[in-house]
Amino acid sequence: MKYLGNITKMKSVLSNSVEYFLPIGENKIEMNSLLGNEIKISWTGEINCVKCGKVTKTSFFQGFCYNCFQISPETAPCILNPELCEAHLGISRDMEWAQNNCLQDHFVYLSLTSGLKVGVTRASQIPTRWIDQGAVKAIKIAKTPNRNLAGLIEVDLKQYFSDKTAFQKMLKTENVLDINLKTEKNNASELLRPDLSQYLIPESEIVEIKYPILKYPTQIISFNLDKEKSITGNLMGIKGQYLIFSNGNVLNIRKYSGYKFIFEY
Ligand SMILES: [Zn+2]
Numbered sequence: 001m002k003y004l005g006n007i008t009k010m011k012s013v014l015s016n017s018v019e020y021f022l023p024i025g026e027n028k029i030e031m032n033s034l035l036g037n038e039i040k041i042s043w044t045g046e047i048n049c050v051k052c053g054k055v056t057k058t059s060f061f062q063g064f065c066y067n068c069f070q071i072s073p074e075t076a077p078c079i080l081n082p083e084l085c086e087a088h089l090g091i092s093r094d095m096e097w098a099q100n101n102c103l104q105d106h107f108v109y110l111s112l113t114s115g116l117k118v119g120v121t122r123a124s125q126i127p128t129r130w131i132d133q134g135a136v137k138a139i140k141i142a143k144t145p146n147r148n149l150a151g152l153i154e155v156d157l158k159q160y161f162s163d164k165t166a167f168q169k170m171l172k173t174e175n176v177l178d179i180n181l182k183t184e185k186n187n188a189s190e191l192l193r194p195d196l197s198q199y200l201i202p203e204s205e206i207v208e209i210k211y212p213i214l215k216y217p218t219q220i221i222s223f224n225l226d227k228e229k230s231i232t233g234n235l236m237g238i239k240g241q242y243l244i245f246s247n248g249n250v251l252n253i254r255k256y257s258g259y260k261f262i263f264e265y
Contacts, residue, residue, distance in 0.1 A: 003027050003263045006048050008063070009241050009254040012131045017210040020238050022253065024263055031243075032212045034235050039265045041251065042230040046260040056258070063257030073097040082106070082120045082151025106150035108142040108199075110161065110184050111135035112177045113240075114169035118161040118188070120150040127207060132254070134170045134240030138207050139181040141188050142199040149199065156193045168220040171239055171250060174213075181206050213237030219248040225256060 005025020013019040020031040049056050050063035051072055060069035069075045073094040078085035086092065087102035105123040110116060113135050121129035123143075130138045144150045154163065161184075182204050189200050214236050223231050223245075233245035241254035 001265055003029060003261075004044075005260065006050075006258055007253070007261050007263075008050060008257045009132070010238070012128060014127050014131065014209065017212045018131050018238070020212070022263070024261060029263060031235075031238055034265055035212055035214055035237065037235060037265055038232065039235050039263070040230065040232040041225070042262040042264075043225045043256070044260040044262060045229075047258050048260065050258045059256075059258055062254055073101070078102065078147060078151070082147045083155045085147040085151060088146045088148050102147040104146070106144050106147050107140045108144070108150050108153045108157070109138050109140050110181055110188060111138035112179060112181070113165040114167070114173060115177065116161060116179050116184060117165060118154055118157045118163050120147070120154045122147070127209065130207065131209060132241055133165055134167070134211070134242070136173075136175050136177070136209055136211075137181055138209070139185050139204060140201060141185050142192075142196075143201050144199050149196075153192065153196050153199060156196060157188055157191065160191050161188065167240070167242070167252075171220055171242055171244060172216060172218065174216055211237065211239040213239060213244065215246075217244055217248045217250070221247075221249050223249045223251045225251065225259070 003024045008023045011021040022029040022031055047056050047059050049065035049068050051068040054065055056065035060066055061075040064075055073092060076093050085102050087098035092098035106120055107123055108120055110118055111130055113133050142153050185204055231251060233247060233249060235243060236246045237244040241252055243251045
């Protein structure tokens with residue numbers, strides 16, 4: 001089979017293990033069924049902005065042209081730093097977008113990726129956010145009515161917990177992290193600034209996520225389609241937004257949102 005079209009990050013469905021779908025043009029490729037098979041991904045050299053569709057030479061913020069990057073609410077500073085969100089004060093690049101995205105329930109969570117991390121996500125993005133970062137377990141710790149408050153909680157907890165994922169370690173790690181999320185949640189609850197503790201939630205279900213991986217890589221090589229233009233190899237697994245090939249090459253699909261790909265298998 002051969003597909004041609006602009007891609008976006010993979011869609012996912014959480015079941016026994018995560019089911020992945022790669023949107024390409026009008027199609028969606030069922031990625032799990034390709035495990036163990038040879039696939040070939042080539043970049044045509046074209047990028048279309050994921051927002052306005054215009055051709056752009058360079059992709060900003062994973063898929064935007066420079067103009068959209070500067071004015072879109074999806075690329076505002078509060079996307080990376082939720083505590084900077086001012087939507088609750090009526091300030092946003094696009095208040096209608098903010099109403100549907102920033103001024104909605106958010107969760108602060110702890111997850112296990114390459115290690116223990118704290119993070120923030122809009123309620124409707126659970127479990128997508130956890131899958132995209134390659135978390136194997138996650139637990140919600142606080143619920144807030146907007147993005148800013150969740151960000152303030154995260155900033156406070158960053159004193160005690162990392163907010164980063166080391167992607168190479170994440171891709172090599174199966175489930176060896178001996179960390180009890182309920183204990184860590186209790187720790188976080190006690191450490192949190194008292195004026196924010198009203199947002200803590202008692203619920204403590206641990207969500208476990210399994211990824212479709214035939215064999216974990218021992219060595220990771222970040223494949224760069226901007227330079228190499230084409231990658232061919234046996235697909236050994238998918239974790240987060242990464243395709244893992246048998247020789248240790250990994251391709252971060254999210255980085256190529258808006259790129260026009262030829263996908264063959
Ligand atoms: Zn654009």
